[in-house]
Amino acid sequence: MLASAAAVAVAVTAAAPSAQTPATASAGTTAVHARQVKRLVIKNAMVIPGPATPAYGPIDILAEDGVIARMGNSADEHWPAPDAIVDATGKYVMPGIVNTHMHWHEERVGPLPIQYERNLYLASGVTTAREVGGNFEKTKQWRAESAAHTIVAPRIVLYPMLADLLEKNQTFNRTPAEHRALVQRAKDRGADGLKLIGPMDRDQVAATLDEAKKVGLPTTVHIAVGDATARDFVDLGVNCIEHFYGVADAALDGIQDFPPEMNYSNEIHRFGRAGELYIQNNFDHEKLSKLLDDMVAKGVAWSPTMSTYEAARDLVKAQNLPWYKDYLHPSVEDYYQPSMTRHGTFWIGWTATQEAKWRRNYRVWMDALLEFGRKGGTITTGDDAAYLYGSLYGFGVIRELELHEEAGFHPLEVLKHATVDGAKILGLSERLGRVRLGFIADLLVVNGNPLENLRVLNPYGTDLMSYNGQIVSNYSGIVKPGDPNVKMVHGGGIEWTIKDGIPYHVPTLMKEVKDMVNKARTERSRTTSQPQH
Structure with a gap:
């Protein structure tokens, strides 16, 4: 899809050159989708700078060689002639979104074009994506191609799981020594950080985090029901916590009240009981507050991914989102169907009582997140898409922002979570996440004011x-x-997603997505309608 993406000229009749090939345009030329130029000017923008400070403007912004070089009035200050212009009159400009929890998929139930996901993320304003588990070598290749602008994709940050680093047929007994060896392998092979996933015992955690510190790899963790809770990970020096597991466990006086028939390998049991974690009778708020205090003191961030699980509190809504009509790929649609074998598809016999418990669980979870934020904690945004109904690539990120507002954060704070704070935990805060001179030109040109309505960021x-x-x-x-x-x-909708100063026209990206979906649906219809012999 890359060739067709770059061949569509926006608001001009001439075709664009190959994807992201630097081009010289005449002064005043309207920006062209995926065309890289030396100087791109965004005119008459209201600017949301990023660090939870109010919008201001209108002003002009010059991106030169992918960096924000000037901000002000291009005419009065006699700026050099631009190679391309984005007219932001009546629009808002904010930093690109950092997605701190995602996975690249080339298959769900059947093949899935990787460009489908790339387009959806860019169309949703994601300019930086941290993959936390996947095909290590492929993601490493895509990371390099994205950095070189030879593919249309967000910037990629690679945090493999230890299991991603195992050699073919390698035995893994999960000893502390084996964990250390895999950390070293991650460093040697070029990982940007590490994603740990439970359940883990405390000695395994201690060895992994100690080795990660020695080799200079930051860490994040999906804490499962195991020996080590968030208390252990925080005390031993993890950098970030994903989801909500482990945080609530560490706040219990004792353990969760699991029934005798509980089977952790059963996804219905696992997710059903997870929705009761924050509403246990032995939940101790003082313990939770102490843990949150220590997370803040030690600089441990929280990537809650609330949009990932939202179907558990309203399944019918999640099954019927309006953008499915044009943008839900059949491979993902088939994955979402209830199953006893696929991860996150635990909907068989899902009850109103289970949803009610999940809604109560969300309320306490959101209160905990708000308390963490008010104490000074670093909070980020991620979608962990295409497992549970509702969390579709990119769309889940925007829904995540809405849920942060529901938790009690001001929209300015929500956008800080998605930009400044995301850049901070990736170690990129000195050059990414703000609309500021000298920073990388990762910018969103939005049709409307997201501070008034975060839904204007939705690509639908x-x-x-x-x-x-x-x-x-x-x-x-x-x-x-x-x-x-x-x-x-x-x-509403984002009009332009600009990454490294390269403009991507969101309506063009979404047209390509729709075409991919239609092609896949036609192929599926043709295949399923063939007579059986």
């Missing part, structure tokens, strides 16, 4: 109120009941 768009053709707040005092000038319109 959202419903808005129009008054005499102008978008207005539905709380506007000029709107009166029965006024014929009021209409509901569909709008």
Whole structure:
């Protein structure tokens, strides 16, 4: 899909050159999808800088050689002539989103084009993606290709799981010495960090984190029900915690009240009981607060991935999201179907009582996250997409932002989680995550104000109120009941995702996604309709 992506010129009639090949354009040329130029100017933008400070503008922004070189008034300050221009009049510009928890998939149930995921992430504003488990060598190759701009994709940060580093047919007895050896292998093979996954015993955790510190690899962890809880990982020096497992376990007086029939290998048991973790009778809030204090003191971040599990609290909603019609690939659609074997597809016989418990679990989880944030903790955003219903690549990231607001954070704080804080835990905070001079030009040009409505970031768009053709707040005092000038319109969406100063036109990306989905559906229909012999 790369050739077709680069061949579409936006707002001009001429075709673009090959994907991301540097090109010389005449001064004042409208930006072209995936065309790299030396100087790109964004004009008349309202700017959301990133660190939870208010928007300001309108101003112009010059990206030169992929870096924010000037901010101000291009005409009054006599800037050099741009090679391409993005008109941001009436739009907001914010930093690109850092997705701190994702996985690249080339198969769900059947093959899945990797460009499908890349397009959806870019269309959702993700300019940096931390993969936390996958095919190590492929992701390493894609990381290099993304950095060289030979593929249309977010910047890639590689945090393999230890299991990703095992040689073919290698025996792994999970001894502390084996954990140390795999950490060293990760370093030697070029990993950016490590993702640990439980259940783990404390001696295994101690060896892994000690070795990671020695070789200079940052760590994050998915804590499962095991010997080591968040208390152990925090005390032993992990850098980040994923999801919610382990945090609540460390706040219990004793252990979770598992019934006798509990089978941890049964996904229905596992996820059903996980939804009761924060509402245990022996949950001790003082213990939780002490853990959160220690996380803040030791600089341990939290990537909660709340959007990942949301189907557990409202399955019917998650099964019927409006963007599925055009953008849900059959391979993912088939994966979502209830199964006793596929990870995260535990919906067989899912009950109203289980959903009610998950909703209560979310409330306490969100309160814990808000408390952590108010104490000064670093919080990031990730989607862990394409396992449970509802969390689709990119769309899950935007829903994650909405859930952070539901937890009690101001939209400015939410966008800080998605940008500044994400860059911080990846060790990129000196050059990424802000709209600031000298920083990498990872920028989103948004149709609307995400501080007023985070849903304008959704690549599907959202419903808005129009008054005499102008978008207005539905709380506007000029709107009166029965006024014929009021209409509901569909709008919003990111117009341009800019990564390293290269503009990607979101409507073009989404058209390509739709074409991929239609092609796959046609092929599936043709295959399934063939007579059986």
